Amino acid sequence: MGKPTSPPRAGQASGSPLHRLGGVVVLTGLVAGVGGMGLALLLHAVQHLAFGYEIGHWHGTVSFLQGVAGASPERRVLALGVCGLVAGLGWWGLRRYCRPLVSIAQAVAADDHRMPVFATTAHTLLQIVTVGLGSPLGREVAPREFAAVYAGRLAGLAGLTGEETRVIVACAAGAGLAAVYNVPVGGALFTLEALLCTYRFSAVIPALATAGIASMVAWLGLGDVWQYQFPPLAISASLVGWSVAAGPLLGAVAFGFSRAAAAARESAPRDRRLIPLCLVNFLGLGLLSIPFPELLGNGRGPIQLSLENELGTGLAAALFALKLGVVVASLRAGAAGGLLTPGMTLGAMLATVTAGAWNAVFPPLAPAAFAIIGAGAFLAASMRMPLAAIVLTFEFTRFDHDFFYPLVFAVVGAYGTCVWLSGRAGQPVPAGH
Template sequence: MAGVLTGVVGALLTLLLHGAQHVVFGAGGHSFAQEVRLASPPRRLIGMTVAGAVIGLGWWQLRVRMRVIRVRDALGDPPVRLPLRSTTLDAIAQIIAVGAGASLGREGAPRQVAAAVAEVLCARLGLDDRHRRLLLGAAAGAGLAAVYNAPVAGVLFAAEVVLGTLDYIAVCAAALMSCIAVVVAWPVVGRDAVYHLGAHATAPNVWVWVVLAGPVCTVAGIGFNRLMEAARRGGPSRAIHLLPLRITAAMAAVGLVAMTLPGVTGNGKSVLEALVGRGGLPAGVLFALLVAKPLLTAACLRGGLTGGLITPSMATGGALGALVALGLGHDQGGLSMVVCAMVGAAAMLATTQHAPIMAGAFMLEVSQAPPTLWLPVALSVAGAWATPRLATGLKQL
């Protein structure tokens, strides 16, 4: 039951995401990135500013009138329950904000609603705290799986990130729920890869980056996480009556930068699409995205917006990997840039989520990568896992 309902939730939120982006940027393109590029620069700024004002007013009223509980809080404290109404309204605001161009991931909203639906089922079935926690964690992973057509990543996210256990009952429940949710969401989300890989090849000197990606992206990922934590400390708990103004200002800031750098909008999918399937990006644009994407993501969080960080961190890592490819002498948009970008994205995600297995599986699954890319991605996430442990060991010596 939870798997079926999670698939429905994923499909409905995906439709809402597309509707929001059509309203703000126009419906003339075949993808979010194309719609943003086709929209005139003034429309990007004005559309995002107006959307920020509307979202800010809605979120302000929600937070004044209702209590919003996070999935992590409900899992960590058994007496705390996820209220379906406020959780769903908060998720709707999140998904509209991402569709309107906020520099945040879309995976947070389906995770929340799926867990809230599972909470209702647990109450109706009278499940104890242990099985309630298992079901909520599995539902959160299934929500991620449904919107990205990534059942394996959904299972690993539930086990490695949300629940922190490899208990066979938890893994089996998460697997069943994720697979059901993905199939139910197929009519809307589709069965194709999220990122369509172009032609690619792993040149000999790319293996240098494969080995170094773990340590480099560990440092970059730690910086990314610290920036986001600092931004959250200035988030919605401060000056609640100013929330509409703060959210409007954050959206306007993204829109202002998007007038000349449209890739900063949304969850970062457009950046990765350009790097792995559309011939790459110039070095100047890559450097600008590497700096602007995390800064604007932090600005959105500080302004009071909430959302996921999976795809923004992947976009940052992908831009870093593509810059490394250029530094290694490969052509802009060349065959090896695809590999470098994927390796950077996977290593960055492994660091920011503290989940190397999930990160590698997610990157390979959303791109439906061929076996030739499995080893580079696996080595990069292994390096991201090993680097902090080696650093800790050296400090102890």
């Protein structure tokens, strides 16, 4: 939970004049929106240049997965070799010559909420470039860090109190997420549930304002679009039954994935071993991409395939195992990135696998219905944010209202199982990776 604070005085918000705090909120939304838009455009540029598809048309009709699948095997391996060199040299140099990185969670929890500007900016650019070159990690941490580091500086220049700065840094992170994925409500809930762990009025208003502003600013370059196309499907008693039964399984696997990812990050080298390890890791991923182009990138492509009912049980099982392996291996090699979309990918693949068994016993349902519920439940458990995961899943797909019911049941089972397993393992329940 957030640190206790004294109630704000009339006409003030936690100590500072409202016009000053309001100005920082607006500027934070603008910075997050511009930063998220710029980083997303940079990602698209790197993807198109690396794999040679629709160069000059970064918002064309060809998806990243289609571009990768259309590239030659040699080009895929070459792109991942470059990715390994960029990752190894970049993160080794960052750790060798720059100030130590401060994560968003550390900045929010610490007395000093500042993050090193140059090191954090370089860190965000490395994440975007490597994901564009095919890294299997997520891109969502980069815009969150970019927004947070500059929002912290804005708060300092405005003379905000320590508690206000803490809230602004957290809001900036949620706004960065909102901008890059066009998820204003989900971004605000991420701030409140995963970072601040509060729904105080003094946090809710800036969280909503910054996320809304950032999303609308990002429309200028990214458009008002959502991430995944979800077909119109109706729920049934069978789907609700599956969501209740599958929730604990999704939660148990998400718990194992979170532990494996945390252990890999903890064991990652901080010295020159980063360079050969990253090179070998990403060259191996490049070779795997020859038969499985779906492994490259954060996982958006496989999720969309599952939502289009184009993944068989066998391919879904293979992608689940391989995606899990390459994500953990990349973290162990020293690469950095998010786990939001990779986690959703694992959930969608696992749900698609179980759909085959369920449909063999009960009246068959479209695999897409299982996939979207599995993705949302896995996200809720792996990142310990059930409410934000439900809203993010909706904003990602704009599914029909009725799908909230099976999604809620699956999230309850998954999150509850993950919390229970964390307690059995004697571990705290962290939030917001």
